[in-house]
Amino acid sequence: MDADHLSNRLATVASYVPKGSRLADIGTDHAYLPVNLLKRGLIAGGVAGEVVRGPFENAAHEIQREGLTDRLTARLANGLKAIEPADQIDTVVIAGMGGTLITQILTQDFDRLAGVKRLILQPNVGEMVVRRFLMTHGFQLVTEEILAEDGHTYEVLVADRADQPETYNDEELRFGPYLLQEHSAIFIAKWQRELARTQAVRKQVQQAAVVPEDKVAQLTAEIQEIEEVLHRVSA
Numbered sequence: 001m002d003a004d005h006l007s008n009r010l011a012t013v014a015s016y017v018p019k020g021s022r023l024a025d026i027g028t029d030h031a032y033l034p035v036n037l038l039k040r041g042l043i044a045g046g047v048a049g050e051v052v053r054g055p056f057e058n059a060a061h062e063i064q065r066e067g068l069t070d071r072l073t074a075r076l077a078n079g080l081k082a083i084e085p086a087d088q089i090d091t092v093v094i095a096g097m098g099g100t101l102i103t104q105i106l107t108q109d110f111d112r113l114a115g116v117k118r119l120i121l122q123p124n125v126g127e128m129v130v131r132r133f134l135m136t137h138g139f140q141l142v143t144e145e146i147l148a149e150d151g152h153t154y155e156v157l158v159a160d161r162a163d164q165p166e167t168y169n170d171e172e173l174r175f176g177p178y179l180l181q182e183h184s185a186i187f188i189a190k191w192q193r194e195l196a197r198t199q200a201v202r203k204q205v206q207q208a209a210v211v212p213e214d215k216v217a218q219l220t221a222e223i224q225e226i227e228e229v230l231h232r233v234s235a
């Protein structure tokens with residue numbers, strides 16, 4: 001992969017960046033995403049934020065090599081601290097991390113999102129905490145996409161600023177309100193794997209010398225929930 005050849009995962013994320021945006025890509029690594037969008041004339045400019053020096057230097061080098069330093073700035077900073085008011089960022093991407101870390105980054109410096117209208121988040125795991133964050137912090141999910149690449153399944157969550165985001169129940173938060181409607185083969189395969197994994201964990205827990213009944217009950221509830229959803233979407 002490079003800035004001219006994004007993975008399907010990053011290309012999907014890129015496809016939800018509104019044309020002409022001022023973008024902050026937080027945890028940018030090589031800055032392939034913003035460099036790609038800028039080279040194609042799809043964003044006006046922005047910031048490539050990285051907290052680790054090695055990837056930050058990769059990003060800075062990539063931006064310089066492509067001659068984009070006048071419109072795209074690499075910043076060594078923790079999370080949203082990479083964003084300054086003068087950047088006039090309106091769109092933020094955080095991709096390729098766990099949902100808990102994404103949520104921590106967004107919560108830590110929430111005030112820095114003041115001018116941001118769209119969040120495009122791609123948690124590798126822990127999508128539920130991300131959806132809950134959006135719902136409780138004034139962002140309405142507008143679309144979700146699920147894709148498979150290189151043996152992994154990824155979800156891309158797109159949310160826009162809203163006065164009163166829709167309230168979702170636990171099932172919608174866990175599985176995704178849009179993905180639940182779609183019945184895609186990738187979604188079904190993901191939850192079949194998750195069902196098998198949860199069943200295996202329950203079996204193991206049940207073999208303990210002292211069986212933790214609370215844990216068994218919790219796993220049983222999860223298994224039932226997944227089975228119900230799979231039954232509905234496979235029907």
Ligand code: SAM
Binds near residue numbers: 029077095105
């Ligand atoms: N976003 C790219 C992608 O989706 O391909 C890179 C994903 S890479 C797995 C995660 C990157 O996030 C790493 O380069 C890591 O250093 C960076 N990162 C982790 N925590 C961060 C934070 N708090 N602030 C900024 N960057 C962070």
